[in-house]
Amino acid sequence: MTSSTENLPPARLERSTTEAGAPVAVLTFDAPPLNLFGQAMFDAVTAAVADLVANPPRALLLRAEGKVVSAGVDVHVFDGLTVEQGAELWRTLFTRIIQPLETLPCPVVFAAHGLTLTAAFEIALACDIVLAGPRAKFGLVETVVGLTPSMGGPQRLAERAGSGRARELVMTGDLYDAATLNDWGVVNAVHDDVDAAARELTARLADGPTRAHDATKRIVSAWRSGGIEHADSVTPEVSGALFGTDDLKGAVRSFLDVGPGKATYTGR
Missing domain, CATH: 3.90.226.10 (2-enoyl-CoA Hydratase; Chain A, domain 1)
Structure with missing residues (x-):
């Protein structure tokens, strides 16, 4: 059995x-x-x-x-x-x-x-x-x-x-x-x-800014494969894309309206 x-x-x-x-x-x-x-x-x-x-x-x-x-x-x-x-x-x-x-x-x-x-x-x-x-x-x-x-x-x-x-x-x-x-x-x-x-x-x-966490991983991965210069070269595009996310927009607005540490994130 x-x-x-x-x-x-x-x-x-x-x-x-x-x-x-x-x-x-x-x-x-x-x-x-x-x-x-x-x-x-x-x-x-x-x-x-x-x-x-x-x-x-x-x-x-x-x-x-x-x-x-x-x-x-x-x-x-x-x-x-x-x-x-x-x-x-x-x-x-x-x-x-x-x-x-x-x-x-x-x-x-x-x-x-x-x-x-x-x-x-x-x-x-x-x-x-x-x-x-x-x-x-x-x-x-x-x-x-x-x-x-x-x-x-x-x-x-x-x-x-x-x-x-x-x-x-x-x-x-x-x-x-x-x-x-x-x-x-x-x-x-x-x-x-x-x-x-x-x-x-x-x-x-x-509960945090998931897209930003992913961007961090991608930048570190670029450093691992090609050093600081390569990571620098991909950062503007990778980090720049975050300005299109609801999380960054909402967190910036929250910071300006009520101060740091009050934002909530949806992962989008």
Whole structure:
């Protein structure tokens, strides 16, 4: 007999609204006891990301149930792959999870309450803001199977912490606590109740000027791909378009009429 728990998907996408009516989405990893990234988890996350791309919320939270965020990838995924199949695996994970998640037109928050290894850590590094609990630990430990992290972890870690730190973390395969990665700039903040803090931040961001948040992401993305000069070159068009949004028009009028901090936003 199969239990009802075994019938549940290993990752689920839930949608709701803030008190102000802004649409929010929460993607939860829930495949006890270890939340391993096997084929079923990858498929569930891929489907959720496709849903988010088709219908973006105004903010997204990624989180996990259980004692750990994830103990890593189910090594069965790698067993017997040819060189071509290995390359195709990474291409698929980039194009269907990492890159679409990274380019969602809304803020994306990741909450890590416990152990966060390999694929889950690489997904976190593709998010805009990473929050952690004081007991969270992070690692890219692919060296245990003779592999290097290949879902964008090394390069995104290098962007946040520097290339020397990225090489250290990947080559040693050691675990690093939340306080250390906060000092390195990888984790944005550490909270005793990280789930509550992450939900509060996600709601706050969802209630904000969504089009402006998307513009921020696009300008930063331009810097990542081409440096300051390239980011400067795209900023006038990207930021200029905001003057056609209801949110900017309303916020400017609100500022002039009643002062700062009183505007409300619709995401339009």
